Amino acid sequence: MKSYLKHISVYLPDRNVTNEDIAEMFPSWESSKIFEKVGIKNRYVADSKEGVADMAVAAIRNLQLETGIDLSQIDYFLLCTQSPDYQIPTTACIVQHRVGLSNNCGAIDINQGCSGYIYGLSLASALVSSGIANNVLLVTADVYSKHIHNSDKGNMSLFGDAATASLISSDGKYEIGKFSLGTDGSGYDKLIIKNSGLFSKSLNQDDPENFLFMDGAGVFDFTAKRIPQLIEENLVLNGLAKDDINLFVFHQANTFMLNFLRNRIKIEKNRFLINMENYGNTVSSSIPLAFKDSFDGENRNVMMVGFGVGLSWGAVVLLNK
Known part of the structure; x- marks a missing residue:
C-alpha cells in the first residue's frame, strides 16, 4: 500500500x-x-x-x-x-x-x-x-x-x-518515496543539554550545563561532509536525478549553512527553499514549516532533507504525480 x-x-x-x-x-x-x-x-x-x-x-x-x-x-x-x-x-x-x-x-x-x-x-x-x-x-x-x-x-x-x-x-x-536515514552517535555531544537526564550532576539552576550547548563548527563540519552524499544516495534510491527535483526543502539550520550546501550541491536558488527569516531554526518543525506555504503549489517532486542533533540525518522524495 x-x-x-x-x-x-x-x-x-x-x-x-x-x-x-x-x-x-x-x-x-x-x-x-x-x-x-x-x-x-x-x-x-x-x-x-x-x-x-x-x-x-x-x-x-x-x-x-x-x-x-x-x-x-x-x-x-x-x-x-x-x-x-x-x-x-x-x-x-x-x-x-x-x-x-x-x-x-x-x-x-x-x-x-x-x-x-x-x-x-x-x-x-x-x-x-x-x-x-x-x-x-x-x-x-x-x-x-x-x-x-x-x-x-x-x-x-x-x-x-x-x-x-x-x-x-x-x-x-504527495506520495511518500523511499527514505535514506543515518546516525553517527560519536557526535552526540555536538548539540546537547548535559544536565537533562539520569546523570545530571548539578543542582545549581544557573549552571551552563543545564542549558543548550551547540558546537556550531562541529555541526557545520558534519553537515558539509555528510549532506551532499546523502542527496546523491536518496536520488539513486528513488531512481531520480537532481534535475528531476522541483523543490529542495532542507532543515532550516541557518542561512549561511543553507547557502553553503546549495552552492556545494549546485542547486539553483529557485529550486531551493529558505524561509527562516521570520521563524528562526525551529528544530523538528523547520521542514514542514518551510514547506507549508508551498504545499499547494505546482511542485511535482520535492526532496526533504534533515540533519543535526544526534548526530543524525535523513532524506526522502515526495512525488506529486
Whole structure:
C-alpha cells in the first residue's frame, strides 16, 4: 500500500522576538549583525506557561479547521519533540486526551531533533504502507527557548519555537518515496543539554550545563561532509536525478549553512527553499514549516532533507504525480 502526505498545519506562539529585542539585551550584539550572521530577523517564542502539549494541541486544532478531519479517524499519533512537558509520561498521551483522539489510537513520543520530521515521516509512512494504520497524525513541537541560558545570545538569536501537524494517509497529494536515514552517535555531544537526564550532576539552576550547548563548527563540519552524499544516495534510491527535483526543502539550520550546501550541491536558488527569516531554526518543525506555504503549489517532486542533533540525518522524495 502507498502512503501520502495529505496536509500540513502550523502553530506559532504569540510572542515575537525581534533582533532589536535581542540587541537591547546585548548592546554589543547589533541587530544588523544578528541578521548578517544567522539570516534571521524574527523568531516566535513560547511564553512561560506554554509547553509542548499546548503547542501540539493548537497545531492539531488548526489541522481540524483546515481539513475538517474527524479526529476519530486517526489510528496512530506520533509526537516528535526534544522538550517534552514531562520525562514521564509521554507528552503524546497528554495531547491524545486533550484533543480527543480515540482510545484505540496509538500515541508515542519520538525524541529527535533537526532530522525529526524525516524520521517521523518514515515511521508514519511505514504504519500506513504496512496496513497498520490508515491515518497517522505526525506532530512536531519544540520549545528550545526554555533551554537557552539568558546570557547565550548566539542560540537565543538562532532558535525559535513552533509546532506543526501533518496528516499521513493511504491517499493524498504527495506520495511518500523511499527514505535514506543515518546516525553517527560519536557526535552526540555536538548539540546537547548535559544536565537533562539520569546523570545530571548539578543542582545549581544557573549552571551552563543545564542549558543548550551547540558546537556550531562541529555541526557545520558534519553537515558539509555528510549532506551532499546523502542527496546523491536518496536520488539513486528513488531512481531520480537532481534535475528531476522541483523543490529542495532542507532543515532550516541557518542561512549561511543553507547557502553553503546549495552552492556545494549546485542547486539553483529557485529550486531551493529558505524561509527562516521570520521563524528562526525551529528544530523538528523547520521542514514542514518551510514547506507549508508551498504545499499547494505546482511542485511535482520535492526532496526533504534533515540533519543535526544526534548526530543524525535523513532524506526522502515526495512525488506529486
